[in-house]
Amino acid sequence: MMLKKFAKLALCLAPAALMAGCATQKAAPFDYSAFKAAKPASIVVLPPVNNSPEVVAPYSVLAQVSYPLAEAGYYVLPVALVDETFKQNGLTTAADIHAVSTGKLRQIFGADAALYVTIKDYGSSYTVVRSDIIVTASARLVDLKTGAELWNGTASASSAEQNNNSGGGLVGALVAAAVKQIIASTTDASHPIAGVASQRLLAAGRYNGMLYGPRSDHYATQ
Amino acid sequence: MMNSKLALAAGLAASAVLTGCASKPQILYQWEGYQPQVYQHFKGESPEQPIAVLEKDLPVISAKGGKAPPGYHAHLGYLYSLTGRNGQMVAQFEDEKKLFPESAAYMDFLLKNVKKGAPQ
Numbered sequence: 001m002m003l004k005k006f007a008k009l010a011l012c013l014a015p016a017a018l019m020a021g022c023a024t025q026k027a028a029p030f031d032y033s034a035f036k037a038a039k040p041a042s043i044v045v046l047p048p049v050n051n052s053p054e055v056v057a058p059y060s061v062l063a064q065v066s067y068p069l070a071e072a073g074y075y076v077l078p079v080a081l082v083d084e085t086f087k088q089n090g091l092t093t094a095a096d097i098h099a100v101s102t103g104k105l106r107q108i109f110g111a112d113a114a115l116y117v118t119i120k121d122y123g124s125s126y127t128v129v130r131s132d133i134i135v136t137a138s139a140r141l142v143d144l145k146t147g148a149e150l151w152n153g154t155a156s157a158s159s160a161e162q163n164n165n166s167g168g169g170l171v172g173a174l175v176a177a178a179v180k181q182i183i184a185s186t187t188d189a190s191h192p193i194a195g196v197a198s199q200r201l202l203a204a205g206r207y208n209g210m211l212y213g214p215r216s217d218h219y220a221t222q
Numbered sequence: 223m224m225n226s227k228l229a230l231a232a233g234l235a236a237s238a239v240l241t242g243c244a245s246k247p248q249i250l251y252q253w254e255g256y257q258p259q260v261y262q263h264f265k266g267e268s269p270e271q272p273i274a275v276l277e278k279d280l281p282v283i284s285a286k287g288g289k290a291p292p293g294y295h296a297h298l299g300y301l302y303s304l305t306g307r308n309g310q311m312v313a314q315f316e317d318e319k320k321l322f323p324e325s326a327a328y329m330d331f332l333l334k335n336v337k338k339g340a341p342q
Contacts, residue, residue, distance in 0.1 A: 042324040063260045064257055066291065070292045070293075071249065071251070076292045077292075077325065077328055078297045078318075081297060109331075110325075216250070
């Protein structure tokens with residue numbers, strides 16, 4: 001009962017908060033000057049560093065980063081083929097791959113920028129009372145010509161969002177409804193949560209998020 | 223009662239979100255099975271099933287007047303190479319280049335290695 005009342009209140013307040021959110025934001029705005037000057041068009045996503053206990057986590061995330069980045073307007077190099085290229089060159093761990101020089105990456109992949117992803121949480125969370133699934137990942141976009149960092153961000157998604165929307169606000173509630181549907185049709189419950197986290201982390205047009213790329217109609221409008 | 227009101231509020235709020243900050247983004251590509259098939263590959267599935275899905279989805283993408291996403295043709299080419307079909311692999315890598323000139327350097331790097339490794 002209390003929960004429902006709270007949810008109702010949250011739903012009423014959320015649009016106002018979101019509308020206001022367009023104009024004024026709480027967090028300090030990201031400095032996009034380096035990003036805008038570099039104008040990256042293509043991105044090679046490196047196999048993610050995995051700090052969670054789940055072995056499948058990096059592949060689950062890596063398989064779902066192409067969508068937000070490509071729909072943002074970037075060319076995203078084929079992630080499985082890139083992973084294979086590293087393996088064939090003797091680089092089998094993400095830590096080793098993240099240590100490869102930007103010059104070497106540019107030489108092999110011809111990409112303008114590389115995305116370095118680190119997974120913090122993947123799977124069941126011990127930090128809440130219920131057994132929730134949580135995925136948290138951070139990313140850094142690095143210019144392969146200069147080695148300069150162009151952007152960084154962190155995002156999280158949780159299965160708890162489908163039970164109440166206190167954490168993710170209204171957007172969380174809407175995402176959760178979609179996630180609930182996906183979970184009903186798959187046994188791997190963490191994978192769709194990782195998809196939501198990837199989308200939040202890398203979709204363009206979000207506050208302090210990635211900028212739109214050259215293949216988007218919104219390119220250079222931000 | 224409460225639930226229907228909630229649903230209405232959620233519906234109204236949703237439309238506010240979609241029209242509020244920015245217009246609803248248009249999808250640039252027809253993704254079909256690309257990302258799920260990449261995941262299947264990572265989980266160790268043999269290439270035949272993903273190849274079948276990606277081949278089946280190509281005419282679906284064309285029929286919708288859409289475009290395959292970045293990596294789609296390159297990934298299909300990679301799967302072909304795993305089954306020894308190097309001719310088909312080369313064709314897919316060329317398709318990736320045609321659709322996305324940004325991929326040219328990497329595709330050429332891969333094709334060069336193929337030519338070195340196997341007689342064409």
